Amino acid sequence: MRPMEGRPTDGELFSRAQRGNEDAYEEIVRRYQDIAYRIAYVITGSTADAEDAAQEGFVKAYRALGGFRAGAEPRPWLLRIVANEARNRARSSGRRHQLELRLAEGFRPGEAAPSPEAAAIAAEDRRVLLGLINQLGEEDRLVIASRYFLELSGEETAAALGIPVGTVKSRLSRSLARLRLRVEKEAHA
């Protein structure tokens, strides 16, 4: 729940949606469609599958609102449903998509303006690192993307991965270790 001034909290919206208020549910979807779609994209590696999974997940979540426990955190609950849908889709489609996360053109970090050469080197570093992440196995890239790129909490990461909260830390450290190996290899190539 992330209350903001002048607008209802997630919990309030969920209560209204549970009473059949479709406007409230539409607002919930607007709040979470970006993060849900991105999680689905990281899982499926396909924009089309991610779109289907996110849409289906939100519809299923609406039908399952009766089972949502008042007082629970709505965001991980929703993200878990969408992530499950994405995993099912990735499995049943039989296609393996290679995730292709890209860097925005002309991205400049907000810090002190570096020299054009330094900026070019930094941009190349990021491109290489992202390329290595794209090549990781689904499990590794999902946990890394969830924590660092989507900035999910531990509970939300667990929801996205479909694992218990207690195992997120160990999963992340294993995945980072594998990434470090690849970075090391790349540096010596």
Add this chain to the structure above:
Amino acid sequence: MPEAAELEQRLADIAAAIDWPSTPPLAGRIRARIAARPARPWFQARWAVAAALALIVLAALLAYPPSRDAIASWINVHTTFNRQNVIPTPSPPPSGPLGERLGLGQPTTLAEAQSRLAWHIVVPASLGEPDEVYLQMPPAGPPQGEVTLVYSPRPGFKTSGQTGVAVLVTEAAGQPDAQFFGKIIGDGTTIEQVTVNGHPGYWISGRPHDFFFDDANGNVRDETLRLATNTLLIDDNGTVIRIEGDMTKSQALGIANSLS
């Protein structure tokens, strides 16, 4: 190998630089889909159906005396489940076996009934051998069972209503519960304390319907008097005996004094 902290910092730096594919306009489409098929009403929700079924099963178990008693025993509730045997009063024309009509239990013989009971059955010598004997064991009957001796009309004893029965002698382990006598009295019924062979007794005249006694487990038991006629209750030292019939007090006391 890069330091873990350094790698994490580089990953965090990338977050803001990622060019995510743009999110399709999901909210409008989802709204259209949920409007086309609103959320399930409660009776389609699986948990609600399961809860309703559980309640129905529980209600059925509680309505059925054997399972109700078993549940009462499990949850250690001993005093709140009073049972009232629903039996016809003498007004409707009798049909079917007498024991069933009057809710007396299973037909048996004196010897067989005695073999199943821990306490001693007494028989009124003045009336002789009963014409029929019925035994009601738990759970339909009280703890330690209840025996009923049935006497058909004989000289000096009229039939009670349309039951075809002149006198019923019912015996069970327990004692009369005087605290509920107030419920027996009323509607032209009077109650009078008497003594039978040195034991306390109560002569209830009029048309009493209900009868309360403390059963062998100390629970109050509410039973219907079968004949709804004059009734003599005897507290026979651990056994409660009731003699029902369309008879006078001295006839009842005569029967009671001949019990052995």
